[in-house]
Amino acid sequence: MTAKTQLTRRGFIGTSAALTALIATGAPVLAQSTDSLTIAYNIPVQSWDPTTGPAAVNPALQSVYLAVFDRYVNQAPDLSFGPGLLLDWGFNDDKTKITMTVREGVKWHNGDDFTPEDVVWSLTRAANPETGNPMQFVWSKIGNFTVDGNVITADVIDFEPALFKWMAFLTAFILPKNYYEQVGSEGFEKAPIGTGPYMVDAFEQGAYVRLKAFDGYWGDAPDFKSVTIKFVTDAASRVAEIESGNADITSNIPYEEYDRLIAKDGLSGKAVPVTDIGMIFLNDIDVMMDKNVRLAAHHAIDKQLIIDRLLRGYGVPLSTLEAPGYAAYDDSIVVDYDPELSKELLAASGYSTDNPVTFTIQTTRGFKPKDYEMIQAIVGMWRKVGIEAEIEVYEIAKHYELRATDTLAPAAFYNWGNSIGDPSTSTGFSMFGPSPHAVWDTPDLIEKIGPLFVEPDEEKRIADYKAVSRYIAEEGYVIPLLQYVMPVVFNSAIDVETYSSGDLLPQAATKA
């Protein structure tokens, strides 16, 4: 005898109804609650220590860190600098010492007082190579700290003109000395605390972080008491999240989707130029040693056409590695689109459309908006003047490795971010031969840029960087293409203040 289960029609309908009801309890609840905010974010938080490891130097993660932690120096939406946990700062006249005044009345999320010792401990820890701070080379340029009240003094070991700008940049977060020493690095990963406007309420690796407003925050209280940041890495899914009402804000979506979404009722958007530029590195090898070829390649590119046709107008054409808003931006330096000039330059070197100069250009595909398509368009423009370039697609990881070992092809597409807008972190490190990031290594440029890393006169430093940018444009050592625009879409019931640095801060969202 065996017992047999018979599924009757009634049973089937009943079971189906129960299952549907169960799923209905978990159906998405739309965002738009008055005190809570949901952001569909494009990259997951990997680690809660914003000062060590790869996550600390990932520009895209800084927005989440800035909700929980504070930097030494704050940066405004227009890239200007202002008081953060430091009220004021500066070098002495002979640049041998620095002085920093620490903000008083600040609390950590666990209720402890924030003290100057936290600042000294954070800077000392950041300078220790064993902690794995990728910016250790910056922080090790100061040491021998002394504290007097809320004033910290330190010796300058190696003068770094942009030191205080670095204090508003990657890894420049202050962590709690006592708490960190008490819980250790693993404990801190599980329960991070900062002095920022939001506390970490719940965190699910790779899925979401739930934040709640910190009542003891020293600055203006954020508009939203609760913020959920969902990590949605796929752009199509982020579009679906905002379109379905499951998220209030999202960013980094295709421009065509941005245009479509902001045309819909209930959604608004902002598209702002950010500190991220598209460029073509030229390597000082093979045909690129010929100045005529370099300049011809640059003059043959119609950047505005690329922006209009491929990026739907979202982009700013550039002639130097300094974008508008950067400290050393000079709008008088212009490399015009002039295909006839390109032909003349190539003819002077014996090249023509019948006898083209040939080289390889490397590019990523899908790493940046329309990167591959842009290079395809550029190769088409080059072909018309007598340049035959072969496209080689590679992964971004390979680009980094080839660049660090100076084995890139004669031309290679890349994007370069520079959130602090200082010329040392754009033209400086990308064009200074000894830097592992530089591709063009000729001595003339090394001699021009090298002294600027330690130039004490700020006005002269900026002026000299502008002169270097002009020189690079005249010599054709690099081909800057455009400044990227970051699209942000949000529920019309709220407003979002956008940052030129590309940060998307929950505390910058307000009720409309």
Added chain:
Amino acid sequence: MLAKTILIRLLSTAVTLFGVAVVVFTLIRVAPGNPISMMLPPGATQEDIANLNALYGFDKSLPEQFVIWLGGVLHGDFGTSITLRRPVSELVLGRLPATLELSVMALTIAVALGGFVAVIGARKRGTATEVGLDLTSGAVLSIPDFLWGLVFVLLFGVLWPILSISGRIDPRIDFDFTTNFYLIEGVLRGRFDVVGSTLSHMLMPAMSLALPLAAMIAQLLKQNLKEVLVQDYTTLARVRGFSETSVILREALRNAALPTIALIGVQFTFLIGGTVIVERLFAYEGLGNMAIDAVINRDLPLVQGIVLLFAALFTVINLLVDLSYTFLNPRLRNG
């Protein structure tokens, strides 16, 4: 006999895993891109690169690195993730339940749907319904799982938003999981809000993974059923007065199912492989999603851990399928 078979398979599994470990370790180190060059900030010097290489142990030779890593693995230490800064074993075992729940849910849907369609097809053999089902199965099979995912996002996430698009559970639900089997734990602890939310998040990715497999099952099982339904014993059942549906369900299905079980076993491993893309699309925090991040970031210890776990999973599944096939097939069981 069965015990000897299991022992041999377990030994061969260990050899397979060692081979996988060697291949993975070597391949991901000779592949372009390394984690240190990806974390270099502007201004880093060659000395900084050397410091970081030493910090993460990449300054040692490849054999030295392998011996250190293998020594750790044999003691249960798979290293520490470079990007996530936590033990690899903790990370991959933490994500495994999500992928297992998703895969089993997809398999359940595929078997139920495919079996249902096969039975209907066999019942309506020789009619327009059978032709229609065959055409539909063919069409479903020709569309890859991630494309089904996009279709479902559009249908049930945007146009008729009844299911959740991303994640594994509503972030607003407070629930202290002791395991990462959200669905099972939700059921066992009577938290139906957790069960509902988990199902709402799981259904679209599970359906995306299930549909192509369901189509395959439907086609194969229907064909086998049709072959069995002309056998004498099914005719005898009809003579005894059983309806055609009863003949199929009671008499034919058990014998027709054997080849389908073998197919399901093989396809289940492919289905788990498919979770990589589908989990990414739905921001579902399983092993596949983690694998993509690990590869992008060249997080070598994490990539090694995930691949090794996948390999172990595949060999165990294959072993179980072989055993179940042996168990279900009397000729093999007694042979």
